[in-house]
Amino acid sequence: xxxxxxxxxxxxxxxxxxxxxxxxxxxxxxxxxxxxxxxxxxxxxxxxxxxxxxxxxxxxxxxxxxxxxxxxxxxxxxxxxxxxxxxxxxxxxxxxxxxxxxxxxxxxxxxxxxxxxxxxxxxxxxxxxxxxxxxxxxxxxxxxxxxxxxxxxxxxxxxxxxxxxxxxxxxxxxxxxxxxxxxxxxxxxxxxxxxxxxxxxxxxxxxxxxxxxxxxxxxxxxxxxxxxxxxxxxxxxxxxxxxxxxxxxxxxxxxxxxxxxxxxxxxxxxxxxxxxxxxxxxxxxxxxxxxxxxxxxxxxxxxxxxxxxxxxxxxxxxxxxxxxxxxxxxxxxxxxxxxxxxxxxxxxxxxxxxxxxxxxxxxxxxxxxxxxxxxxxxxxxxxxxxxxxxxxxxxxxxxxxxxxxxxxxxxxxxxxxx
Amino acid sequence: xxxxxxxxxxxxxxxxxxxxxxxxxxxxxxxxxxxxxxxxxxxxxxxxxxxxxxxxxxxxxxxxxxxxxxxxxxxxxxxxxxxxxxxxxxxxxxxxxxxxxxxxxxxxxxxxxxxxxxxxxxxxxxxxxxxxxxxxxxxxxxxxxxxxxxxxxxxxxxxxxxxxxxxxxxxxxxxxxxxxxxxxxxxxxxxxxxxxxxxxxxxxxxxxxxxxxxxxxxxxxxxxxxxxxxxxxxxxxxxxxxxxxxxxxxxxxxxxxxxxxxxxxxxxxxxxxxxxxxxxxxxxxxxxxxxxxxxxxxxxxxxxxxxxxxxxxxxxxxxxxxxxxxxxxxxxxxxxxxxxxxxxxxxxxxxxxxxxxxxxxxxxxxxxxxxxxxxxxxxxxxxxxxxxxxxxxxxxxxxxxxxxxxxxxxxxxxxxxx
Numbered sequence: 001x002x003x004x005x006x007x008x009x010x011x012x013x014x015x016x017x018x019x020x021x022x023x024x025x026x027x028x029x030x031x032x033x034x035x036x037x038x039x040x041x042x043x044x045x046x047x048x049x050x051x052x053x054x055x056x057x058x059x060x061x062x063x064x065x066x067x068x069x070x071x072x073x074x075x076x077x078x079x080x081x082x083x084x085x086x087x088x089x090x091x092x093x094x095x096x097x098x099x100x101x102x103x104x105x106x107x108x109x110x111x112x113x114x115x116x117x118x119x120x121x122x123x124x125x126x127x128x129x130x131x132x133x134x135x136x137x138x139x140x141x142x143x144x145x146x147x148x149x150x151x152x153x154x155x156x157x158x159x160x161x162x163x164x165x166x167x168x169x170x171x172x173x174x175x176x177x178x179x180x181x182x183x184x185x186x187x188x189x190x191x192x193x194x195x196x197x198x199x200x201x202x203x204x205x206x207x208x209x210x211x212x213x214x215x216x217x218x219x220x221x222x223x224x225x226x227x228x229x230x231x232x233x234x235x236x237x238x239x240x241x242x243x244x245x246x247x248x249x250x251x252x253x254x255x256x257x258x259x260x261x262x263x264x265x266x267x268x269x270x271x272x273x274x275x276x277x278x279x280x281x282x283x284x285x286x287x288x289x290x291x292x293x294x295x296x297x298x299x300x301x302x303x304x305x306x307x308x309x310x311x312x313x314x315x316x317x318x319x320x321x322x323x324x325x326x327x328x329x330x331x332x333x334x335x336x337x338x339x340x341x342x343x344x345x346x347x348x349x350x351x352x353x354x355x356x357x358x359x360x361x362x363x364x365x366x367x368x369x370x371x372x373x374x375x376x377x378x379x380x381x382x383x384x385x386x387x388x389x390x391x392x393x394x395x396x397x398x399x400x401x402x403x404x405x406x407x408x409x410x411x412x413x414x415x416x417x418x
Numbered sequence: 419x420x421x422x423x424x425x426x427x428x429x430x431x432x433x434x435x436x437x438x439x440x441x442x443x444x445x446x447x448x449x450x451x452x453x454x455x456x457x458x459x460x461x462x463x464x465x466x467x468x469x470x471x472x473x474x475x476x477x478x479x480x481x482x483x484x485x486x487x488x489x490x491x492x493x494x495x496x497x498x499x500x501x502x503x504x505x506x507x508x509x510x511x512x513x514x515x516x517x518x519x520x521x522x523x524x525x526x527x528x529x530x531x532x533x534x535x536x537x538x539x540x541x542x543x544x545x546x547x548x549x550x551x552x553x554x555x556x557x558x559x560x561x562x563x564x565x566x567x568x569x570x571x572x573x574x575x576x577x578x579x580x581x582x583x584x585x586x587x588x589x590x591x592x593x594x595x596x597x598x599x600x601x602x603x604x605x606x607x608x609x610x611x612x613x614x615x616x617x618x619x620x621x622x623x624x625x626x627x628x629x630x631x632x633x634x635x636x637x638x639x640x641x642x643x644x645x646x647x648x649x650x651x652x653x654x655x656x657x658x659x660x661x662x663x664x665x666x667x668x669x670x671x672x673x674x675x676x677x678x679x680x681x682x683x684x685x686x687x688x689x690x691x692x693x694x695x696x697x698x699x700x701x702x703x704x705x706x707x708x709x710x711x712x713x714x715x716x717x718x719x720x721x722x723x724x725x726x727x728x729x730x731x732x733x734x735x736x737x738x739x740x741x742x743x744x745x746x747x748x749x750x751x752x753x754x755x756x757x758x759x760x761x762x763x764x765x766x767x768x769x770x771x772x773x774x775x776x777x778x779x780x781x782x783x784x785x786x787x788x789x790x791x792x793x794x795x796x797x798x799x800x801x802x803x804x805x806x807x808x809x810x811x812x813x814x815x816x817x818x819x820x821x822x823x824x825x826x827x828x829x830x831x832x833x834x835x836x
Contacts, residue, residue, distance in 0.1 A: 016520050019520045020519075022524075023524050023527045024523050025535055025537065029705075029710050030715065032514050032515060032716050044515060045512040045516060047508040049509065056516075067512055070714065076507055076510075084506065088503065088689075090494065091471065091494045092689050094485055095481065095483045095797055096452065096461050096473075097462060099462060099474060101438075109441045119443065122714065123539075123544070123714070126541070129572075133574070133583035135583075136584075137583035142587065156551070163709045164707040165553075165554035165555035167554065167591060169560065172587040240713075271510050271717070273691050273714035273717065284443050287443040287447075289583075291572050291577050291584075292447050292448055295488055295541065295691075296690075297448065297541075298448070379513055
């Protein structure tokens with residue numbers, strides 16, 4: 001097919017996979033493991049530039065995952081990398097932070113509507129974990145309410161109870177509700193005891209793996225806010241996945257719903273490791289009392305990178321650019337699927353799209369289509385939302401669509417039209 | 419005094435402190451906060467080079483903290499920084515790891531005697547937390563035993579129960595013993611139930627804050643190993659603080675005691691954020707089943723930096739160099755204190771010294787002496803062990819000792835001789 005580039009051998013990737021199997025459990029772990037994907041995915045990547053990545057065999061891909069979020073301005077952004085390298089050359093991690101920590105805290109407090117203070121860490125998990133500890137220290141309450149199947153990091157209270165190594169005691173203070181179902185939140189409050197709820201934790205929209213993304217119902221967001229106010233619990237917005245990419249002010253600001261605490265990470269520093277807990281004034285004292293520390297948390301390079309990332313995002317109107325490109329992609333995918341006679345759902349904010357197939361309970365079509373995309377030179381995920389960057393311009397999206405079209409043809413050939 | 423350099427104004431540091439107070443809880447948090455130190459410490463640092471750091475006002479310090487461990491080869495090591503910058507320019511965090519992840523896992527599995535596999539993360543806390551979850555997944559047991567007052571990161575089960583925001587339920591599966599007291603371990607096993615102990619977690623030596631460091635009793639280490647074998651628990655060595663700096667093979671290898679799992683972080687990559695969980699073959703399957711993932715965990719630059727750091731450490735016989743410099747420092751400090759008529763204890767492995775004063779229950783002398791050291795141009799900690807790097811050569815130690823001598827004189831003038 002003319003749109004399919006000639007693909008080189010995959011011998012180098014296979015070689016590293018064999019070596020990895022000996023010294024890494026299952027050869028790889030976590031969300032970057034491709035062992036549950038179609039075989040067409042590379043496990044080991046060699047480089048990235050803008051909206052593209054190359055694997056160790058030299059295969060090129062248009063990257064619709066952006067490292068699952070961290071890459072906001074495109075891979076290997078020269079300006080961000082130069083600032084980070086200069087900070088490292090100065091001494092990155094010292095016995096105290098550098099001035100850029102104050103500047104970044106000031107910038108986030110200025111931009112994020114609910115925030116009066118900031119703390120920095122490394123993982124999204126650090127930020128959600130610190131949010132809950134802060135909420136408990138503030139109120140003296142113990143319980144945490146979260147939506148069933150939401151992902152809030154690998155902190156034990158937020159992992160599914162059946163996850164290996166997680167104990168019943170880890171969940172002693174966790175109560176589940178259904179996203180966008182306010183009555184289920186009230187029921188969870190009742191189970192927890194209204195006087196013992198420390199925090200209600202929410203993602204800005206429903207972006208659970210395996211299902212269509214779902215916007216938050218504004219009435220739900222307002223209702224959760226009202227419940228928190230009524231019972232003296234902290235409303236914690238887990239903006240690790242959406243923050244900055246959807247709205248610099250925080251992903252619920254457009255709804256007019258302000259959390260008490262918000263967790264940020266992924267895209268803050270265009271790939272450099274950084275997380276932030278932002279909070280409103282009443283929670284400052286509690287945040288100052290908890291034990292919160294990590295060896296690399298106050299490193300300067302990621303903070304300098306974040307200052308540059310946010311400045312460039314704003315100067316280039318990057319969010320509008322990502323929205324436009326995402327809409328172009330979403331509309332293109334819907335049209336292609338229809339043209340091939342395939343029933344799909346394309347969901348999510350344009351900057352974070354996801355495509356799933358109708359009547360695909362075992363995700364066989366998703367796995368086949370995503371594998372075909374990889375084969376044709378588009379890196380996306382079968383069941384987890386994707387991420388666009390500001391490097392994804394209209395021409396790149398059109399090129400990606402030419403490749404996804406070939407992948408739809410493969411799926412139609414293999415499964416037939418719907 | 420002739421050894422005291424002229425110190426510039428501190429206006430810039432004070433300015434950043436004032437700004438920080440507005441946007442960061444207490445103006446700073448965690449182990450890099452200086453608010454409980456003497457006023458002579460700067461909070462904000464501008465740069466580091468080799469064994470020295472400079473604050474934002476241009477004050478120079480010989481650095482005996484090495485960022486509390488991460489700096490192993492000296493600040494801003496040009497070769498390590500060049501490798502990291504080159505990796506970032508290639509694209510640091512991609513949709514999959516780069517080859518350096520396999521190379522680093524192979525190197526650690528080769529060097530660390532007990533290790534058959536490796537997983538990487540960002541914080542020391544990640545590594546200790548993953549170790550316990552892996553141990554639980556392996557045995558199906560729930561309880562974790564740790565020494566009272568040991569620090570194993572900010573994971574809730576390991577923090578003191580009185581730490582704000584920590585609940586009684588967080589400690590439901592934690593049992594405490596006394597370091598170097600095997601009978602207390604047996605008692606903790608009995609309280610936990612011998613068939614329900616998942617892990618016994620130990621630091622390689624006792625390096626708790628506020629007290630003299632204490633070597634591990636080899637009989638204690640062997641005894642804990644035997645208990646773990648008897649009850650089917652994992653022996654977890656928390657080598658976050660000592661690993662690499664004390665022994666590339668793991669800090670208990672010289673004793674002939676091999677843990678099942680070990681947690682590494684701090685010094686692995688000379689300041690670049692990295693942590694590692696290393697494990698023995700029988701724990702590989704469990705490690706492969708747990709939920710273990712983080713947005714920046716498989717980033718290439720810290721792994722490339724770690725490969726370079728370990729190579730340089732070995733090529734330069736860096737551990738022997740740090741030991742010799744540490745002995746020179748420890749002997750010099752003991753002689754100086756005696757000459758000033760001050761009773762002190764200098765404890766710890768030479769690479770990780772600590773000085774405390776006798777008869778100093780409120781640490782008034784420690785605070786005064788450490789403040790005087792800061793004033794005279796040596797950055798060390800009043801009550802937490804220090805860290806040396808391979809950049810601390812004999813000449814640097816002698817220069818540091820000239821400055822600490824002035825600090826002892828200040829303490830003798832203020833408190834009198836013992």
